Amino acid sequence: MNIHEALYTTRMMRRLRPDPIPLESQARILDAAVRAPNGGNTQRWHFVAVDDPALIRKFAQLFRKARDVEYHKFANGSGPMAAPAPGADPAAHADTMRRMKVSGDYLADHFEELPLLIFVFAIDDLGGANIYPAIWSLLLAAHAEGVGGVMTMVLRNVEDRVDELLGVPVAQGWKMSAMLALGYPRGTWGVAANRRPVQEVSSRNSWDGPFGVDVPQPLWPPQREAIPALSAAG
Template structure:
């Protein structure tokens, strides 16, 4: 398998470094052909046994969007109560979702028993189906960043409280709720690091040898 040119490799590393979880968006629409391109990139992700278990839901209905916003507000208030006073104040100062501003809402789900793949590779580790859907999100995210489009993953939600509002098939599991749009800002450093929430650890802290 031939290596890509050195310039491409350098740019790829820069893409990894500058990927951001975006929470501040401009309201400008994302062209449909560009959104399709992002979804095509997601659809080219690796999947266990070629199961292709990802399922995408465009959430355009105002009532469904409002249900997500309301659940985020509820869950976010509950989350702030977990911390002590100083950390709670910092938490409440953070903008942790762009649900009201982002022009595109995309729910990524996983089919929990897909026909595709015929079960290969997931008999011992069925969670690899969900892992495959996460790979699809990463493909979409990096492609979006390369094109100047922002993506934010909203995790401060309890999926079971929203399944009815989304009218999901019984075999679809919730993986990630994404906000997609043109970023209002493009910081060199992750916003949580700028705010003093935490910092990036050196690789050595996460590497174990046996």
């Protein structure tokens, strides 16, 4: 798999098989994650891998409870992504949220079957500047191993209980950034088709300045007919 294939086809996978992930694969996935760039190479991160079925069952109960909290906030219009982004189509946003909830329902209903959870912790992370590159590297490396996954922050609604179950030394400043559910996907990899094109979400030299190039379709995989279509705009 070349880098463009990895970048274009890695996506969040919530429908995962229960097959265990070999320790060798887990090691390669996390070894790639810790190579990610981070401020001053201070490596202020910690990853907790959970594959104990009894512990996963406890997190399943917590996940469903935390998800109820999240969707209660969403229903009240106070949750993240409750409103569409400025300029986005409200109907398309509502459809995206509906599809995300359906796949999230599957994850919640089958949480006990997950073979591997990875909890990601950081300290003094400046809004995620150090940890999110590592998380993305982790997901890319997982894809290279044939493993899918999804990043979720839902359990931050009950993070005190998460800290307790994992024995996190919170007094030192460690805070959960996210949880990753990993497993071999039931679905297939593919280029995300529901993205607004580059020229609609990018500008040049000022907020309202035209980007200058139209990208009418994904530029990977390369298609001969796509080259003439990539033209100067404006």
